[in-house]
Amino acid sequence: NTILVMMLSGALAGLAGMAEISGVVHRLQERISPGYGFTGIIVAWLAKLNPFGVIIVSILFGALIVAGREIQPAGLALLLQGIILFMVISSDVLLHYKISIARKAPEAA
Structure with missing residues (x-):
């Protein structure tokens, strides 16, 4: 089931990319996603993967x-x-x- 879901999500992402490219501009625009993936990683880490925490942190x-x-x-x-x-x-x-911090013991003289 997991592999099927991954294949389906990849296919949907490919369709979304195709729709973006075949739109009015006919190319991928530079400012389509300015680092939202990086921000998503920070939000998930701060929320400790708690769904309600993700909502609050993502709003902030x-x-x-x-x-x-x-x-x-x-x-x-x-x-x-x-x-x-x-x-x-x-x-x-x-x-x-x-x-x-590991310190050496003083040597006896």
Whole structure:
């Protein structure tokens, strides 16, 4: 069943791409998807794969993207997304692993 669903979703994605290319412009437009996949990964990670958490976090990130269109410099919203992702991943690493510094024992003279 899983393979069938994957094949069906791939076929539907191919049909959507074909419809986009065969439209009025006859080519794939540059600004069709400005990094939404990257944002989706951050949203899923922040929500810990909780469906209700994904809704809340995606609304917040949507507001960040919309606000990013109005602020200067324009890349500040992407920078904030990257900082948030880095902080969340580093906090998860620090919570799951104990980091200790191994020191050599002093040698007896």
